[in-house]
Amino acid sequence: MSPKITDAQRDHKRKEILEAAMRVFTRQGYQATTMKDIVDESGLSRGGVYLYFTSTKEMLIAIIEDMDRESYDQLDELLTQYPSVWSALNALFDQAELDIKNFETCLIPALYEALMFGWRNKTYEDLNNARYDKSIAKIVDLLQAGVERGEFRPLQPLETIASMIATFNDGLMIHAMQLGPERSRSAEQIKAYKQVFKNLLGVQEEGTE
Amino acid sequence: MSPKITDAQRDHKRKEILEAAMRVFTRQGYQATTMKDIVDESGLSRGGVYLYFTSTKEMLIAIIEDMDRESYDQLDELLTQYPSVWSALNALFDQAELDIKNFETCLIPALYEALMFGWRNKTYEDLNNARYDKSIAKIVDLLQAGVERGEFRPLQPLETIASMIATFNDGLMIHAMQLGPERSRSAEQIKAYKQVFKNLLGVQEEGTE
Incomplete structure (x- = not known):
């Protein structure tokens, strides 16, 4: 059973991922960015990131x-x-x-x-x-x-x-x-x-x- | 030995290819267009087109x-x-x-x-x-x-x-x-x-x- 996470923790994680995405988009543009680039930049696990966003498009819209x-x-x-x-x-x-x-x-x-x-x-x-x-x-x-x-x-x-x-x-x-x-x-x-x-x-x- | 072609024939062929490229670019955009799309649109042979242009980028610039x-x-x-x-x-x-x-x-x-x-x-x-x-x-x-x-x-x-x-x-x-x-x-x-x-x-x- 996984530990319960609070709304605040969830918001914090979401923010962390989006900040990583912004750094990558800024550095290399949108089209050239893959989910893997953002996972690597965030320092989080692939599964951890995909819990929040399943595509770079979702991240961009957020x-x-x-x-x-x-x-x-x-x-x-x-x-x-x-x-x-x-x-x-x-x-x-x-x-x-x-x-x-x-x-x-x-x-x-x-x-x-x-x-x-x-x-x-x-x-x-x-x-x-x-x-x-x-x-x-x-x-x-x-x-x-x-x-x-x-x-x-x-x-x-x-x-x-x-x-x-x-x-x-x-x-x-x-x-x-x-x-x-x-x-x-x-x-x-x-x-x-x-x-x-x-x-x-x-x-x-x-x-x- | 291939037959000699005149400058006028060459210009005409070039124009024909670029007009085909313009039709395809207009219809489906630049990024989504391949050389094959333009060869097909032109009705010419692949080799015939490649004599003039080797990429969609060259065509765009022309x-x-x-x-x-x-x-x-x-x-x-x-x-x-x-x-x-x-x-x-x-x-x-x-x-x-x-x-x-x-x-x-x-x-x-x-x-x-x-x-x-x-x-x-x-x-x-x-x-x-x-x-x-x-x-x-x-x-x-x-x-x-x-x-x-x-x-x-x-x-x-x-x-x-x-x-x-x-x-x-x-x-x-x-x-x-x-x-x-x-x-x-x-x-x-x-x-x-x-x-x-x-x-x-x-x-x-x-x-x-």
């Missing part, structure tokens, strides 16, 4: 769900942390710049690789659709707060502006990955896009930082 | 080179076909909208898939870098013509604006692929981005269509 939960929470808290909605938005742009600088040691390229590769066989279609809709809804909520506070007088529907932010963000990340931040002028683009969105949102001068 | 040559020529001709630089740029945005509508029957998703997948192992690094630099240089030339004709008074360096156009274009394509044009609001975004670039370029009213 990692994305954890990351999304965290970043949705961050989005919800943004408004309490910054004096204006516009300065909160600027923090998001600055975060993108930071992510780009840390690409070599960050999971984002592996995520893009996995989600992009899954496109044709629709592996991640439902996940992609749900994540996109939820991100857009979160950004719209943020922008709507700016409108209600009298900070913004937007020139376009908020849904369109939110989609444009998502397009810009993903385009920027993918170019920085493929070409490097220097060649794709990431920093200059982020600076210019801040100006673009300031204009599109009709940021009222008293509302800026 | 297809990209042909497409780029054509699109650089189109860019060079744009200025003779449109009354203003701004209307020529608008035609490029409209082309993106058309490409998105025809994704199901077009090669673009397979190209993104291949170039993205190749990222980590740097398979296409030189190709990606050269293509990016050349596209940016072509767009800068176009924008520069607008400045020289007094049509534009840009608010940002032309290289930055050109990189922003590239970022927007790729972000838009990738979202339309992954999420569909409706969900990602492709048409609304293109309309709004036209306004954004009109503003960034400082399009002078007499210079518009």
